Amino acid sequence: MLAASTLADVARLAGVSTATVSRALNAPARVRQATRERVEAAVAALGYTPHFGGRALASNRTNTFGAIIPTMENAIFARGIQAMEEELSERGVTLLVATSHYDVAAEARKVRALLARGVDAIALIGHSRPAETLELLNARRVPHLLLWATSEAAGAPFVGFDNRAAARRMAELVLDHGHRRIAMLSGLTADNDRAAARVAGVREALDARGVALAAENLLEIPYDLDAAAAAAVALLRRAPRPGVVVCGNDVLAAGALIGAKSLGLRVPADVSVVGFDDIDLAVAVDPPLTTIRVPHRRMGRAAAQMLCAMVDGETVESRAIDVELMLRGSLGRAPAGS
Amino acid sequence: MLAASTLADVARLAGVSTATVSRALNAPARVRQATRERVEAAVAALGYTPHFGGRALASNRTNTFGAIIPTMENAIFARGIQAMEEELSERGVTLLVATSHYDVAAEARKVRALLARGVDAIALIGHSRPAETLELLNARRVPHLLLWATSEAAGAPFVGFDNRAAARRMAELVLDHGHRRIAMLSGLTADNDRAAARVAGVREALDARGVALAAENLLEIPYDLDAAAAAAVALLRRAPRPGVVVCGNDVLAAGALIGAKSLGLRVPADVSVVGFDDIDLAVAVDPPLTTIRVPHRRMGRAAAQMLCAMVDGETVESRAIDVELMLRGSLGRAPAGS
Structure with missing residues (x-):
């Protein structure tokens, strides 16, 4: 069987870019007629059909x-x-x-x-x-x-x-600020590999420095502001009180701020909170969140x-x-x- | 032309609810066979076809x-x-x-x-x-x-x-708090009837009490946190300084809080801010927003x-x-x- 010709072959023969070939096939009105005709001639000469079993044929789009x-x-x-x-x-x-x-x-x-x-x-x-x-x-x-x-x-x-690497960096930053009594609010990790990877990254950083994340100090909850506020209250009522709540995302962190304030705690003097994502919420809350900016x-x-x-x-x-x-x-x- | 029979006619003849008729036509697996057969018999007897020109026929769905x-x-x-x-x-x-x-x-x-x-x-x-x-x-x-x-x-x-009535109520509440130097941050009103209605509602309330909304104190901007913070700074640098920034939604209000704080102003001691929508952001910010809760x-x-x-x-x-x-x-x- 002969090797199938590619979009690049068509582009080369027609003397245009691959993007122009795509456009000529898929949005012909956006391509000058002379160009379109050159592309069509090249397609015919090479017997070109796109890779995806015909799906990508312009007529099927x-x-x-x-x-x-x-x-x-x-x-x-x-x-x-x-x-x-x-x-x-x-x-x-x-x-x-x-x-x-x-x-x-x-x-x-x-x-x-x-x-x-x-x-x-x-x-x-x-x-x-x-x-x-x-x-x-x-x-x-x-x-x-x-x-x-x-x-x-x-x-x-x-x-x-890399969610895991990012969470590890955040946890290292937290450790560098002297924190050892660490709590974590995570999203539900079942059916959510991102949430699970963030917990794994935090654990990795803590393990490397011999710091424990006590089982009772890790709570999994839905990404919901009210749920996060309530969970933070539960964590921050424990003795000894955690010095930082590491959160699986900014929604959880914003909820943790609400929970901390409802207990009369000052952030960050009494307790620190960190998030993940850098959505708008992260800079709308007071104090603004230390977080991971995801592009x-x-x-x-x-x-x-x-x-x-x-x-x-x-x-x-x-x-x-x-x-x-x-x-x-x-x-x-x-x-x-x- | 005879009046077309209706879903209700089918339901009456089959001795079931209209919901059951719908289900029998659209999700027959969810209806007991005996019921389905009664519905089908009634449909056939009445020559029933749904209203939307056949679109709603189960087979077309x-x-x-x-x-x-x-x-x-x-x-x-x-x-x-x-x-x-x-x-x-x-x-x-x-x-x-x-x-x-x-x-x-x-x-x-x-x-x-x-x-x-x-x-x-x-x-x-x-x-x-x-x-x-x-x-x-x-x-x-x-x-x-x-x-x-x-x-x-x-x-x-x-x-x-009713966006207009809701915005009017909010503006009346603001007036009841003694505010007379009023500024407004609105969304872009072109192609957005909701934004336009909110401005109209605020104007209505102010007009009724003989309070002016100075043209330079009404800014239209996209629903964007950064844009709102910058616009609030512009408004709050004016002399005399507005005592309140009425915002077209909570995103604008959250931005206005950021802008006010960046000028060292205390909310609400130096300037008040109100929003619209009651999204999560409204209670995540500090102080939480006076706003309109939309269900x-x-x-x-x-x-x-x-x-x-x-x-x-x-x-x-x-x-x-x-x-x-x-x-x-x-x-x-x-x-x-x-």
Whole structure:
């Protein structure tokens, strides 16, 4: 069997960029007629068909992509998905977003619903899911990408950041501030690999310095402000009182601030609080949160570009995006007697 | 022409509820066989076809609804849409969400994209759009509903609350606290009837008491924390300094708090700030925001129920939902010299 010709072959023969070939095939109105004709001649000469089993043929395209996120609430995914949507809009693609409520069975149902609606490509969050979900996407040859993820799975590329390494850095910063009585508020780790990786990263840092995270000082709760405030109150009523509450995200940290204040505790003089994500909430609260800045917009735009390339039959490389430690007022030195 | 038989006629003849008829037609596996057969016999006897020109026929259903919201960011729409999604999920319907970026042309494109994907029904936000958008939905006989709205348009029912009346109540509360030097941070009112109605409500209250809202004290900005902080700084540097910043939503109010604090002003001793929406942010900031509580979850669940009924060929009544004034620490008496 002869090697199939590629988009790059078409581009070379037509004397244009691969992006122009994609455009000529998928949005011909946006390409000058002379260019379009050169591309069409090259496609015909090479017998070119895109990689994805015909799915990516211009005539089969719906120019609709799907994304399934765990929740729309509390802005964790909103900024990244919004940036992805903007980038896709500029390319004439509509993004349709469904939610799974952190439920892998619901995610599988939404995947089938999106496939039934004929989407060209699908973005999923993280790694927690049964193998069947990605197998179905592979069987249907629908390009798909994992966001907020840091390893490939079943051939699906990712764009994301290392949650474990980031949480470890944050915990090291906390230790460097003299804290030893450490509590943690985590999201529910079942079916949420990001939450689990953040707990693992904190444990790693503590273990390396011989500091314990007592079992009763680690609480798993939903990403909910009220739940976090109540859990922080429970943690901060313990004797000895924790000197810092390390939180799985900024929503939990904002709730911890409310809980600490409700007990009359000053932050950071009596207790420190740190978050993760750097959503708006992180700088709206007082004191502002020491947190991990996740480049949500960069991740979302990269995801859009990668998915478009995949639909065009191109091979893409997974991308790990750097996060940044944001040192703000909610983290102070460990209180005396720590 | 004979009057067409209705879902209620079928229910009466079959001796079951209209909900059971809907279920028998749309999710037959969820209905006992004997009941299903009674319903099918009644449908056949009456020659029943649902209202929406055959769209609602069980065989035509995709069990997929669409919603188009202005933005996913900053949680304004997230809670209501999430509640709608949950209610629809319980009924076996997948909600696909697209965003318009407060752009009526983009909204029209997303409507066409959702129609092309075969959705059974569509939810839209508010009233700002060209007539053609609803005309298209009517022509296609796709049931549709307006959320965050308070009047019907082109036959489309609504579920929402009166933004103008709510903003007027908030402004009256501010006046009752002795404030006369009033500034307002509004969202961009072009293509956003909710933002415009809130400004109108504030003006109404002030006019009724003979208090001026100076033109230079009303700024329109995007719903963005940083933009709001910068705008608040501009307002609060004016002489005489406004005693209160009335904000078009909680994101703007949270930004105004940041701006006030950056000038060394105490809230509410030196300046008061009030918001609108009562999203999580409202109680996460310090002091917590005096705001209007919008029952987002109730609105979202009602929208789901209404759209399902419409797809079943039923006539629904529009619903106005009450809002609530939440009096919290960010509003104080007017500072001396006001």
